[in-house]
Amino acid sequence: MREFLLGNEAIARGAWEAGVKFVSGYPGTPSTEIIETLATRYPETNPRWTANEKVAFEEGMGAAIGGLRTLVTMKHVGLNVAADAFMVFPYSGTNGGFVVISADDPGMHSSQNEQDNRYLARVAKVPVLEPSDAQECRDFMMAGLNLSEQFHSPVMLRTTTRLAHHKGLVEVGERTEVATREFNRDPQRFSVPIYRLLRRPEVEKTLTALAEYAETCPFNRIEEGRDNKIGVVTSGISYQYVKEVLPHVGVLRLGITYPLPANLLRDFCSKYETVYVIEEGEPFIEEFMRAAGIANITGKELFGVIGEYSPARLRKTLGMGNPPAPFTEGIKLIPRPPMFCIGCGHRTVFAALRQLRVTVSGDIGCYTMGALPPYEAEHTTFCMGASIGVAVGLEQAGHENTVAIIGDSTFVHAGIPPLIDAVYNKSRLTLIILDNSATGMTGSQPNPISGKDAMGEETPKLDLEALSRASGVQNVAVVDTWDRKEVVNVIRRAVSFKGPSVVIARGPCQQLPEIKRSLRIPFFIHEDLCTQCDACFKVWCPAITRTENNFPVIAANECTSCTVCAQVCPTDAIKLAEGFA
Amino acid sequence: MKIYSLMFAGVGGQGSLLIAELTSLAAVQAGYDTKQTEVHGVSQRGGSVETHVRFGEKIHSPIVTPGEAHAVVGLEKLEALRFAHFIDPQNGTILVNDYELVPASVLNAEKIYPHESIEFLKSKGLRVISLPASQTARDLGDARMANVVLLGALSNLLPIEREVWDKTLRLRIPAKYLEGNLQAFEAGAKEMTERMKAEA
Ligand SMILES: Cc1ncc(C[n+]2csc(CCOP(=O)(O)OP(=O)(O)O)c2C)c(N)n1
Numbered sequence: 001m002r003e004f005l006l007g008n009e010a011i012a013r014g015a016w017e018a019g020v021k022f023v024s025g026y027p028g029t030p031s032t033e034i035i036e037t038l039a040t041r042y043p044e045t046n047p048r049w050t051a052n053e054k055v056a057f058e059e060g061m062g063a064a065i066g067g068l069r070t071l072v073t074m075k076h077v078g079l080n081v082a083a084d085a086f087m088v089f090p091y092s093g094t095n096g097g098f099v100v101i102s103a104d105d106p107g108m109h110s111s112q113n114e115q116d117n118r119y120l121a122r123v124a125k126v127p128v129l130e131p132s133d134a135q136e137c138r139d140f141m142m143a144g145l146n147l148s149e150q151f152h153s154p155v156m157l158r159t160t161t162r163l164a165h166h167k168g169l170v171e172v173g174e175r176t177e178v179a180t181r182e183f184n185r186d187p188q189r190f191s192v193p194i195y196r197l198l199r200r201p202e203v204e205k206t207l208t209a210l211a212e213y214a215e216t217c218p219f220n221r222i223e224e225g226r227d228n229k230i231g232v233v234t235s236g237i238s239y240q241y242v243k244e245v246l247p248h249v250g251v252l253r254l255g256i257t258y259p260l261p262a263n264l265l266r267d268f269c270s271k272y273e274t275v276y277v278i279e280e281g282e283p284f285i286e287e288f289m290r291a292a293g294i295a296n297i298t299g300k301e302l303f304g305v306i307g308e309y310s311p312a313r314l315r316k317t318l319g320m321g322n323p324p325a326p327f328t329e330g331i332k333l334i335p336r337p338p339m340f341c342i343g344c345g346h347r348t349v350f351a352a353l354r355q356l357r358v359t360v361s362g363d364i365g366c367y368t369m370g371a372l373p374p375y376e377a378e379h380t381t382f383c384m385g386a387s388i389g390v391a392v393g394l395e396q397a398g399h400e401n402t403v404a405i406i407g408d409s410t411f412v413h414a415g416i417p418p419l420i421d422a423v424y425n426k427s428r429l430t431l432i433i434l435d436n437s438a439t440g441m442t443g444s445q446p447n448p449i450s451g452k453d454a455m456g457e458e459t460p461k462l463d464l465e466a467l468s469r470a471s472g473v474q475n476v477a478v479v480d481t482w483d484r485k486e487v488v489n490v491i492r493r494a495v496s497f498k499g500p501s502v503v504i505a506r507g508p509c510q511q512l513p514e515i516k517r518s519l520r521i522p523f524f525i526h527e528d529l530c531t532q533c534d535a536c537f538k539v540w541c542p543a544i545t546r547t548e549n550n551f552p553v554i555a556a557n558e559c560t561s562c563t564v565c566a567q568v569c570p571t572d573a574i575k576l577a578e579g580f581a
Numbered sequence: 582m583k584i585y586s587l588m589f590a591g592v593g594g595q596g597s598l599l600i601a602e603l604t605s606l607a608a609v610q611a612g613y614d615t616k617q618t619e620v621h622g623v624s625q626r627g628g629s630v631e632t633h634v635r636f637g638e639k640i641h642s643p644i645v646t647p648g649e650a651h652a653v654v655g656l657e658k659l660e661a662l663r664f665a666h667f668i669d670p671q672n673g674t675i676l677v678n679d680y681e682l683v684p685a686s687v688l689n690a691e692k693i694y695p696h697e698s699i700e701f702l703k704s705k706g707l708r709v710i711s712l713p714a715s716q717t718a719r720d721l722g723d724a725r726m727a728n729v730v731l732l733g734a735l736s737n738l739l740p741i742e743r744e745v746w747d748k749t750l751r752l753r754i755p756a757k758y759l760e761g762n763l764q765a766f767e768a769g770a771k772e773m774t775e776r777m778k779a780e781a
Contacts, residue, residue, distance in 0.1 A: 004609050109620070166618035166643035167605065243641040312646045323647040324666040331701045332693055333662060336592065338628035339686035373688055542627055542685035 002171050007137040007164045008033035011101065011157070014141030015071045016042035019178030022063035023047040024056040026413065027442035028075030029110040030164035031103035035073055039454045044175065049445055049454045052413040053078035057085040057100065064098035065190060067181035069145050073101040076115045077383065081414070087124045091199040092190045093152035093206065095181050097145030104160045106280045107308035112364065112383060114306070116281035121156045121258050125203050127210050128156045128258040129219060132239040134168035140219070140255065153206050160280060162237045162308065211259040219255025220264060231272030233265065233285060238278045238309050245314045257285060262292045269294045280309045340369060342543045343560025345481030345507035346434055349405070352488040353377035358401045358495060361394060363387035365407035366440045374540055378405065385414025392418070392427045401495055405432045409439035409447040412462065423472035423500050430494045430501045433464060438509035468502040475499060481507035484567045510560055522559035522577050523566055527551050529573035536565040536574065584637035585739065586645040590664040591656030592682050593621070593630050596728035600654070601632035603732060607749040608636035611741045616643035627686065629660050652738050654731050657682045662698040668707060675707055676734055678714040678727055710734070710776055717768050726765040733769025737777065
């Protein structure tokens with residue numbers, strides 16, 4: 001049977017077919033749809049969202065050594081968070097098959113950096129599989145579990161944005177149940193550092209065996225070319241661009257990119273005058289080839305390390321034509337940047353921060369948009385959880401009025417140790433937690449604050465107030481995020497408080513399905529009362545536009561009834577619409 | 582064999598992804614190898630959304646190359662302009678909804694919005710067909726079906742039989758909205774036929 005699937009859906013399908021019985025992960029573009037698909041279509045795989053990637057990885061390690069076929073998913077930077085566990089797992093090796101997805105994001109479509117995680121795999125000494133289309137996303141997922149069991153090694157399945165987020169036809173099968181493997185308590189294998197010295201040579205042995213395997217394994221494929229002038233070594237989605245732009249050249253498509261097959265590469269390259277190494281990201285394959293003494297290659301000096309590849313880019317690079325650029329001459333092509341949703345509770349907080357003119361140390365989530373016009377009220381953002389530590393450091397550098405701002409999911413993910421530290425080191429930190437009960441930016445997944453798990457089942461809610469107090473914060477305030485004036489007051493008080501403060505700005509994410517479904521009475525602007533002062537436009541709500549007569553008008557079917565525009569209207573011209581029951 | 586490359590452009594929430602998906606599924610039903618990919622920024626909310634669809638005997642890249650698209654379908658004028666360079670200037674058709682959505686996140690956008698984009702693209706010698714899809718959809722009872730009106734228009738340009746389109750819509754559109762969407766599709770297809778006749 002063939003299905004038209006997203007790369008991520010194909011991975012989910014492969015995991016299901018291969019009998020996976022435990023899946024953990026933290027949302028992150030472009031990996032998120034794997035667990036979403038498993039949760040909605042394949043609950044037998046027992047998928048869950050965890051507090052962060054390190055927790056996901058560790059739960060996965062436990063499940064795998066306990067004997068289950070296991071999948072752990074995350075975006076590339078997630079693996080940094082899980083790196084501590086990732087680096088030691090190969091020392092014990094796994095019992096049940098273990099695959100970790102590293103979803104890399106060349107072009108930084110939705111990430112804070114470009115990071116090629118094949119390097120992390122090399123540091124950890126973990127084999128890497130790179131599929132080239134949706135079919136292989138499924139196939140490699142399944143084969144990766146076998147490989148993992150065969151070599152007792154965790155396996156990384158590396159995808160990239162284009163692979164994870166493209167759809168293609170996938171031949172699928174049914175699920176095969178796989179028996180849970182026996183787990184023997186074996187401290188020499190799974191425990192304490194002293195035994196690690198014994199395990200160290202095992203890691204090298206496994207790697208050597210994998211390198212041998214890579215020489216002849218079915219993941220790598222040679223396609224003969226028409227002549228021997230140019231050959232191409234490639235991997236991942238780049239393979240598709242090569243087939244498109246250079247359909248007649250010889251290709252070595254590497255499906256396993258760590259460890260790399262030195263002999264296979266040497267043999268292949270010896271048949272061609274010049275070999276292009278076309279790999280998105282860093283020169284990972286290329287560096288290996290150069291170190292292996294292969295000299296007739298051209299790689300990053302021509303194709304570049306920055307950004308996403310495409311057929312257009314390859315054509316241009318190879319002097320095969322210059323695809324047209326957007327029309328910008330003779331017309332003004334204005335941008336359309338993303339913005340806070342209609343009714344988003346983050347708006348009032350950024351309006352307040354702008355008004356209070358404080359320095360704002362930001363974090364990762366929808367609220368990074370607070371750095372952009374019209375708010376421009378977020379002055380640093382680095383990585384998840386950094387808002388708090390950076391604010392403490394800025395305070396030490398004399399910026400006393402620094403406010404840290406973090407989303408609920410990010411707070412749970414990486415904000416708790418730095419909050420405890422801020423109290424411990426006597427900071428006067430003001431921390432705003434934007435509590436919208438969702439991991440908004442990645443598609444409003446549930447998190448420990450939502451009271452729901454990945455399967456939609458009820459689960460205890462984390463109590464942010466109690467947690468803040470238990471950390472030693474005395475000034476803890478909760479505010480309705482749509483109460484404009486109160487938001488300003490509460491933040492102002494927190495900033496002037498002579499000790500650490502936590503402000504919880506609360507109100508659900510407008511993209512949550514239950515919120516979208518709820519019936520709400522829209523607001524309506526009475527033109528007889530409106531003086532066209534434009535105050536409501538300063539709310540920057542996309543549901544408010546202008547009529548031909550220059551009056552503001554609210555799109556009734558889009559208004560979420562957040563009330564903020566009504567609060568700013570000086571003439572009370574904005575009222576609940578009549579005739580809605 | 583010929584490869585059909587299509588670009589769908591719109592604003593998050595307008596349903597450009599849905600009609601791209603319907604086109605892909607119809608192409609699959611019609612027996613073509615098909616690939617689709619969506620590009621959007623940090624958060625798709627209210628930002629521009631582009632979806633690429635390619636079908637033919639064998640498809641490698643899911644990404645459409647500028648200058649090769651058989652059709653660019655714009656659900657909004659500014660977005661049509663933004664992705665117009667994807668069109669094959671000799672044989673392609675830009676189908677655009679005669680509808681403006683001023684970006685709320687750009688300061689003074691009302692003043693600098695390029696209202697003349699359709700005339701501009703025509704002046705470049707491109708085949709641009711502008712349809713009042715939002716109006717047509719509103720007349721049929723729901724302005725949100727503008728996307729399916731455009732899909733109906735697009736169907737005239739593709740080698741996919743009408744029965745396949747119908748079947749695809751029936752498979753994918755929830756029962757509650759099906760009848761309206763079938764009408765929207767039909768209206769778009771008819772309008773396009775008339776435009777093409779008028780051109781000839
Ligand atoms: C280490 C890491 N994991 C995952 C992500 C992907 N990601 C970006 S923002 C975000 C969470 C946003 O949720 P929240 O903090 O609650 O803020 P909201 O978007 O709801 O405002 C995630 C998971 C990331 N950037 N870095």
